[in-house]
Amino acid sequence: MQIQPKQNDQTKDRTKTSTKTKATTSGFQKMKKNLFPESESVSAQKKREIMEDLVKGHEAATELRLLLQNPFGTEPSLSSHHLIAKVLRSFTQALTIINSSPLAPASADGLAHRNLLFSGENGPSVPRSGNCPTSGDCSEKRSKKGGRGRYNRRKSLLTWTELSYTTDDNHAWRKYGQKKILNSEFPRGYFRCTHRYDKGCKATKQVQRDEQYPQMYQTTYIGSHTCNAISEIVTNSTDSSNWESYLLNSDHDSVHEPLIAHQP
């Protein structure tokens, strides 16, 4: 029941993806200029990675357009669904890099909210009741049943939502919970970055099937990756089946038991 090919924490010498840059079209040059005015401090390496992802997305979109324009033409290398997934994945990666960059708090916030079709609903907000620090004094009033530690909801982190045919975003996620949501047919799965503890990455995401289009997943990303650990599994865009297999034991209706079973 693996989410994805096991990613050993020991595999530290993760080889960086190819460093070649091929973003040359004028459209992308303009986009690049808009995204990264000279004054910004994004490293050249990050810029290159972002451009690579954007170019990949552009290529997939172009292929998709050709496919739509001429559906009975030459055999496409990928199905339309896979192309859509590829486009979304490329943009997600680019946004992840942008959001994890040092300038994220200042500019990426607005950026992400501007550019995503399904932008997050809450900006930074202040916790209502004087957010107790983890070692604070508000622990007294809490029961120690179970001896669990306290936690704070992360309302101030950047969030954004995507609708996609796949939940695969090239990051290693670990599921930590699932909940039946009120008035929602499908349960919501909660995931955190696999590198939460070894690299302190605070990124989490919530995945839920779309009510209107059950074949699509609504994924809400909360916080950006600080682990810089885009997995190597990537590539084979068909591996969304892995996600499907654990998010839903079966693709459609009938077999939602494992998901719905969990109801407090």
Place this chain on the structure above:
DNA sequence: CCTATTTGACCTAC
């Protein structure tokens, strides 16, 4: 044995 998933309980926000 180690790591990931499941799932009931706990906790916070509203």
Place this chain on the structure above:
DNA sequence: GTAGGTCAAATAGG
């Protein structure tokens, strides 16, 4: 008080 997010023990699987 309720809904939803997180924790962590139990369990499964390699």
